[in-house]
Amino acid sequence: MSAKQTTTSAAFLATLKRDLLIAIKKKNDIVNPFMFFIIVVSLFPIGISPESDRLREIAAGVIWISVLLASMLSMDNLYRSDYEDGSLEQLLLSPHPLFFLVLAKNISHWLVSGLPVVLVSPLLAYMLNLPAQAYGTLILTLLLGTPIMSLIGSIAVALTVGLGSRGLILAVITLPMSVPVLIFGTLAVQSTLNSLSPLGYLSLMLVMLSVAISLAPLASAAALRISVN
Amino acid sequence: MSAKQTTTSAAFLATLKRDLLIAIKKKNDIVNPFMFFIIVVSLFPIGISPESDRLREIAAGVIWISVLLASMLSMDNLYRSDYEDGSLEQLLLSPHPLFFLVLAKNISHWLVSGLPVVLVSPLLAYMLNLPAQAYGTLILTLLLGTPIMSLIGSIAVALTVGLGSRGLILAVITLPMSVPVLIFGTLAVQSTLNSLSPLGYLSLMLVMLSVAISLAPLASAAALRISVN
Amino acid sequence: MWLWFSKLGSPKWFYELSGRWLPWLTAAMIIFMTIGLVWGLLFLPPDYQQGFTSRILIVHVAVAGTSLAFFPLMFVAGTITLVWKMKLADMVAKNAAILGAWFSFVTLATGSLWGSVMWGTWWEWTDSRLVSMLFQLFLLIGVISLRSALEDSETAAKACALLSIVGCINVVIIKYSVEWWNTLHQASSPISTDSSSPNGPEFWIATLIMIVAVYLFLSVSLILATRNEILERERRSQWVRDLVLKS
Amino acid sequence: MLDAIQFASFAEFLDMGGYAFNVWSVYAIFAIFITANLILPMRKKQKIIRQLKRRMAVDAEIQSESDET
Amino acid sequence: MLTAHRLFCARDDRVLFKNLNLELSEGQIMQLRGSNGSGKTTLMRILCGLNDSYEGSIKWYGQEIADQAVNFFSSLLYIGHRVGVSKVLSPVENLRWSCSLKQRVDDEAIYRALAEVGLRGFEESPCYTLSAGQHQRVSLARLIISPARLWVLDEPFTTLDAKGVAQLENLLQRQAQAGGAVLVTTHHRLNIPELTVLSLG
Amino acid sequence: MLTAHRLFCARDDRVLFKNLNLELSEGQIMQLRGSNGSGKTTLMRILCGLNDSYEGSIKWYGQEIADQAVNFFSSLLYIGHRVGVSKVLSPVENLRWSCSLKQRVDDEAIYRALAEVGLRGFEESPCYTLSAGQHQRVSLARLIISPARLWVLDEPFTTLDAKGVAQLENLLQRQAQAGGAVLVTTHHRLNIPELTVLSLG
């Protein structure tokens, strides 16, 4: 029996592959966060002002807030369908540390819903007239910030996986927690615009990301065990 | 038997009362849209700028967009739990015109999730430094606009009631439809700020609301019949 | 030690003990509150620059200081719930979240009333204490709504415990990041602790008395609510039945 | 002792140096806050005990009914 | 009273039934039989007008149902797999609403019906505190209150204990004697003498 | 191999079981019996470590499970009411993942197992096109692949046809002969000679 047992890394890879496969088959999981992001961002020129000077000032903030909302809403399905079809129980009964399996699910979720949003953000930054010198910083902050959001959101989703309607409760739990990310993300862009170095903020976000990667999956795993009870 | 049959208005009232009762018992249905609205609005000063001059310019737009998002997300539960526990089937099998029963559900939903948001909006308008002369118009536009949003959202929710994860699909369907409401709502506030009369926009919104009230419940009813099939 | 700990966790034991303490705590609360209020309202000399509005400050500072105690309290209660599965800790945590939301709200309200005098505005985003208190209120409401959404009480207990622990860490992070963000936007915070120094010692003694009074109030209210919770959750046990029959 | 009172008249006391609204609002909020969080739990206790009594009466009734059958 | 003629239904290219004829008359209790997935639920929902992916004709007292929906719906009571009892509300609140969709009721009738199905003492507790069987009983209380002439019940015996099953069988017979009709599915063997059986698949 | 001592479990103040002792040894097939809501599912989930609202001790080869979770989980196979088959993926993809959580598998073994449970030809179709019975069979294919010594199966016979039931009974016996143990609930009467029965409630 021991000869046939898997290593944890194999289980990690299998879980990652499976979640990506499901996302590819469902398509909506990939397209919707992306569409939501674009639609929400394009509400701002309509609601606030279509003048390019005004837009420039609010561009970074608007993009960041929309990313926050999109990534929060896309969390909804992270564990839900697994919970409903019983796959989550199988995950919990695996002999491997739940930490890594949860991490695999989080990574796959970010690849599917966070990354496309980050990739399309320069286009929207252009539409909102963000000065070109800030693109690099914006993308970097988003690259660091969206995984943090996914990791935090994962805890909230894991806590509420058994609930019927959760859209809003998720928001009420995760949005306050994402304030620090929002602050550093926008500050970094702002300081680039003021020709200052954003490195300080970026490294702070990096620290936050590493803390989140090492702690959040633990909390998610505990939350899943609580919810499946 | 005919002596004991209910009038349509009694069925309408019974449905309205039941939905309000459920909302009162669940509390979350009332508190969450409201909290979501406040939290999203308070992300903007952090993400864009805490300075009161800047905030003043974006206040109306930010409030309107947040209302749009809150009302869209609160739709999620309009028919879902009824679908899951079978109450929706009972509704469809009632001898009374479905139009009125759906309208009752929409009204109760608006009272529970739309009205509190409208009522708290002056507070947030204050926090965002909106000039005082625009408060009246803002509230009027929201009073006209949120029921339109609820009625439109109801159609989208009815179409997707059987689906597992819908948070984002709903957004992708309803947000584009609500652009006209957003445009007239913010234009009305803007013209008050420029000391012009907002009456033209307000009456346009009133027309939209009456059209929505008379047609949207029909569409929702049809959508429900399709989804329950 | 362990025996004592598990005895402490027994709701019945706590109910009886708190029943004995409650009169004393209530009496102490009434005394401190009366002294604080009478002194504060009648005797406190006007502030050299703020006039009689310093009467707002003693209430505000007492409530604000006390409301910072809630997340640590919930952190401890949450850890006990998760690690030792002690039901009593959850009963405390449940009511602490609600009471904490009240405290945060009153801090915000009294602070605004003060601010409208001092800065001429009820709300100011450029102040970090205001913003981080607002988000503490949001997080507490998140915990409360999570509990009301979960129907199964055991799941709710553990889920809220976990969320309180995560939330506590977050309150700290939010507080520091908001503070830092504000110092970058505006050099001087409108709430400056320095401005208090010209005030005489009376001011600080009055404030201190109010702080003690508010802490006593916190414990009395929390104990009352927890006792109700015990009665509800243990309603089927024999000792509650006996108690109900006697009353 | 009474000299230390900062107000010459009751009207002056009510006026609070021109900040009556703010000061008294704070104290009103504080008073509501304190009383609500003391009175509500006490009222709730009465309600719980009343409910429990009713519940136990119903239980006893059901018990005696099932004894008869 | 209810006749179906040459019904045909296919789901995902798989024919569930074709050329199915059914006639239900006053005083009749008809049991639908068939293995899992043979289309019993689908047939019931088609007859009630909840599902329109079929061909054929369904008549109510000789007239197409589509032409007299109000008439038909006010004499129909359908209880499906999902019984239509909200978990948040109490039994009384649930019945108040679901009955008032069809007829005028007073609270007294509701309390009496609840007592009859053995829910005395639970009238005011939210339904999520009830057991599965008690949950089912809340919906069955509607049978006692309802004056509907046609009952369509999809597996109403699930989660009921022996006493509940006997009581429900009794209710069905009372309905038949009063001139109503019952269409019911179940995997149990029913203890009702005048039973008609229709087998699917 | 698995012993439970003086288990106690209460849900919402209702005692499901108390003072329950259970001993499962190699080569044994044990059926849990009991009416609906008597706590069968709850007991199984407690034994598997999915539910911790109980008192008492559970041991695996004489040692507390909490002290050797990895060891226990790698010799356990649990299939619950919800079988853990994603509707979006095909049977092969489903098995590839769920088996790789426990052991190394090659595709050939998966195809062989799927053929054995009668799913030849469906290996690549997404599971939402499968019938309920076929859906159940996908999860049962894991029994063929798995080397786990302890099987815990919650109502595995639902939605299976007669042939499927016989095949599953056969599988259970093979497992027992190979020195494994099986804990199973079902409302069916099993056609297995060496069956131990434990009744709840």
Ligand code: HEM
């Ligand atoms: C973390 C929560 C808070 C704490 C610990 C706190 C504490 C204090 C303290 C100790 C003072 C006295 C400082 C002094 O003597 O000048 C003070 C003053 C003040 N607080 Fe707060 N406070 C908090 C939140 C708030 C909030 C939420 C508001 C408004 C909504 C607010 C508005 C004020 C104002 C306007 C002053 C007077 C500022 C000044 O003297 O310049 N505070 N607060």
Ligand SMILES: Nc1ncnc2c1ncn2[C@@H]1O[C@H](COP(=O)(O)OP(=O)(O)OP(=O)(O)O)[C@@H](O)[C@H]1O
């Ligand atoms: N929405 C749907 N789309 C496609 N096929 C469906 C749908 N609903 C049911 N079916 C198929 O129709 C068939 C009949 O389903 P139905 O629910 O009527 O069976 P049943 O006889 O009631 O079974 P049971 O005894 O399990 O209740 C099943 O094979 C099912 O796969």
Ligand SMILES: Nc1ncnc2c1ncn2[C@@H]1O[C@H](COP(=O)(O)OP(=O)(O)OP(=O)(O)O)[C@@H](O)[C@H]1O
């Ligand atoms: N999450 C829960 N919270 C409270 N009570 C629960 C919970 N889950 C189950 N119960 C209760 O525990 C009891 C046992 O449930 P369980 O699912 O173990 O029954 P079972 O024997 O498996 O029944 P079945 O034959 O229907 O599968 C039921 O009365 C149920 O009401």
Ligand SMILES: [Mg+2]
């Ligand atoms: Mg069926």
Ligand SMILES: [Mg+2]
């Ligand atoms: Mg079970």
